[in-house]
Amino acid sequence: MLSNTHIAVNSPPPARECQRCLNCAVRNKTLCASISDERLAILSALGRRWRVSAGQVVTWAGDANSHCANVISGALKVSASTADGREQIVGLLFAGDFLGQLFVNEASLTVTALTDTDLCAFPRADFERALASYPRMERLLLERTMASLHEAQERMLSLGRxxxxxxxxxxxxxxxxxxxxxxxxxxxxxxxxxxxxxxxxxxxxxxxxxxxxxxxxxxxxxxxxxxxxxxxxxxxxxxxxxxxxxx
Amino acid sequence: MLSNTHIAVNSPPPARECQRCLNCAVRNKTLCASISDERLAILSALGRRWRVSAGQVVTWAGDANSHCANVISGALKVSASTADGREQIVGLLFAGDFLGQLFVNEASLTVTALTDTDLCAFPRADFERALASYPRMERLLLERTMASLHEAQERMLSLGRxxxxxxxxxxxxxxxxxxxxxxxxxxxxxxxxxxxxxxxxxxxxxxxxxxxxxxxxxxxxxxxxxxxxxxxxxxxxxxxxxxxxxx
DNA sequence: CTGGGGTTTTGATCTGGATCAAGGCCCGGC
DNA sequence: GCCGGGCCTTGATCCAGATCAAAACCCCAG
Known part of the structure; x- marks a missing residue:
């Protein structure tokens, strides 16, 4: 669908960071699939790799919502909980999925690694700014968010009926x-x-x-x-x- | 938040259609709040008013997904159903809300008017094109979609636990x-x-x-x-x- | 091979909400 | 006023899934 495996041989040598992104195993499964190699370099500078081991919590509901991330590898659960500890898993994340809520200052969901997991994490504010500059990425995120919403609707039918x-x-x-x-x-x-x-x-x-x-x-x-x-x-x-x- | 009540007095007289939008009672509650008066005129030409009486179905799950709309007034339910007729209401819509799924060719949800309702309906393809031209509207839609997703997640907790x-x-x-x-x-x-x-x-x-x-x-x-x-x-x-x- | 923690299965019982079944209430038409 | 049809409430019973309790299994570490 997207021809993003090409690497220009006559451009200035990319920074190491950038190279990392170009070689990323999930490059064309994440939101990054929607942006050009050049722009990827800019985004790349904002992100950092983050390895999380099985069972570790990535985000606690109630904490400041400071980061979002692409899932490089592994599996995570996203769950909502009642005050007295009942838990409902509202989503599962795998390689290529986008992790995080945007436009809100407090996380409402807890994200936990189910397996050892690699993330490519961005400060949320930076990522939101980047979105505004990369319309195709914003569009892709919109499509994915709508798909998630659709999935959530199916699950409401399941859970309710x-x-x-x-x-x-x-x-x-x-x-x-x-x-x-x-x-x-x-x-x-x-x-x-x-x-x-x-x-x-x-x-x-x-x-x-x-x-x-x-x-x-x-x-x-x-x-x-x-x-x-x-x-x-x-x-x-x-x-x-x-x-x-x-x- | 948005200063959109201003009407330029030195521009060419707006078409009747456009006038209708500028005077729209829910102008600054809908997605239209994000676009300028001039651009509103263009969008206006794509939409048509649609009055639906209480109990009428606006969209059947399974039908071609050809339209979306802004809710001008009234209330609607959005529901998912099993093949054997069990129904789960996955959302309620009121004045200012956006109605419809984008980027999919078949509707998966049934939308029914609960009260007499006024819609401002757009062919979906036109609306999707318009979105690409109006980044602020696309951003607003993204924010609203994320808010809906958040609501859906809360409801999964409710329904499940x-x-x-x-x-x-x-x-x-x-x-x-x-x-x-x-x-x-x-x-x-x-x-x-x-x-x-x-x-x-x-x-x-x-x-x-x-x-x-x-x-x-x-x-x-x-x-x-x-x-x-x-x-x-x-x-x-x-x-x-x-x-x-x-x- | 053995012991011990975690996960999964299985069994017994309990219960919240579904289901089945009447009524009651309200309003509009005649 | 009286009838008829939606809603809504109330009562009686039932049952799917929760809860409580105990085995069984499954690895690894020692």
């Missing part, structure tokens, strides 16, 4: 669509990127309910976990589709 | 904050803009549960409905706050 069986089936099919690998015999192999507890946090259920729904699907021969609890094999996606789309 | 009592208290306090009028004796008067059924659709509950929670709050002397079911008087907002923010 669907039962546990439907939510779990939704989740598995979603994963399969996004990252599923087809196996030899028409089965689909899916790596579940999160624990049962996180699935529960994401789907608005408890750990026990998740487990029971999964074992039910397993005994119904719809899915299987031959190689560990994280490696789900979808044996019969038609059944999952039927659960998701009831008569 | 809060009980009926908390959801109802949340809803009432939200209304009070937005539209509440303080009465003589410190009480807050709130006009509930939707029916019990719509509250249920919004909060992910049933009509009966809404009713029971409200009568419980009433018998606890926290609220009252002296003048009809739509006119709620909050007698003791401290109790509502305590429900919303449990220990």
């Amino acid at each position: 669907k039962d546990a069986r439907e939510r779990v089936a939704d989740f598995l099919l979603d994963l399969a669509r996004r990252t599923g690998m087809c196996g030899a015999a028409g089965e689909i192999r899916v790596l579940i990127p999160i624990s049962r507890g996180e699935m529960a946090g994401f789907l608005g259920l408890t750990i026990e309910t998740i487990s029971r729904q999964l074992t039910r699907l397993k005994s119904d021969r719809v899915i299987d976990f031959s190689r560990g609890e994280r490696e789900c094999v979808i044996l019969n996606s038609a059944v999952l589709e039927a659960i998701v789309n009831p008569a | 809060k009980d009926a009592r908390e959801r109802v208290a949340d809803f009432l306090l939200d209304l009070a904050r937005r539209t509440g009028m303080c009465g003589a004796a410190g009480e807050i008067r709130v006009l509930i803009p939707i029916s019990r059924g719509e509250m249920a659709g919004f909060l992910g509950l049933t009509i009966e549960t809404i009713s029971r929670q409200l009568t419980r709050l009433k018998s606890d002397r926290v609220i009252d409905f002296s003048r009809g079911e739509r006119e709620c008087v909050i007698l003791n907002s401290a109790v509502l706050e305590a429900i919303v923010n449990p220990a």
